Amino acid sequence: MTPGTSCPNARTYDEPVDLTAYQQAALRTAAPRDKQNEFLHLVLGLVGESGEIAEKVKKVIRDQDSDFTKIDIEDLKKELGDVLWYVAVLADYFDIPLNEVGEKNIEKLAGRQQRAVLGGSGDNR
Structure with missing residues (x-):
């Protein structure tokens, strides 16, 4: 798949993000994985931060008449x-390289696009 061809609004970037380097840098600021309840802390943190994005979107809908500009x-x-x-x-908690997460996600979405099933529901479409 050529970058920018599948979506008319897709942006291209001069420098790709090195997800391995990002993950290594992130881990320098993380608590040790063997800390009690660290897995739960990470999952709840992810949900909480995702919720903060949802809150920002909600406020644009509520206060700005859905004007996302x-x-x-x-x-x-x-x-x-x-x-x-x-x-x-x-x-990393599960020894999964972040670049592998990104690669697998793009492969999954490209396969769905080829089969014309980007829309719809279900993990295995």
Whole structure:
């Protein structure tokens, strides 16, 4: 799949993100994985940060009549970064390289696109 061809609004970037380097950097700020309840902390952290993004979207819908040009992009970047941090550390908890998570996700979505099943529901479509 050629970048930017599957979605008319897709952006391309000059420098790809090195997910392995990101994951290693994230782990330098993470608690030890053997800390009591660390897995639960990571899962709840991911849910909480995702919820913060949902809250920002809700407020644009409620207060800005769904005009998403008014969303605070810098604030959104921070929250998305928090989500990415939790994904990176949670993946490491199970010894999964973050780049593998990204690769598998793109493979899955490309397969769905080829089969024309991007829409719909179910994990195994």
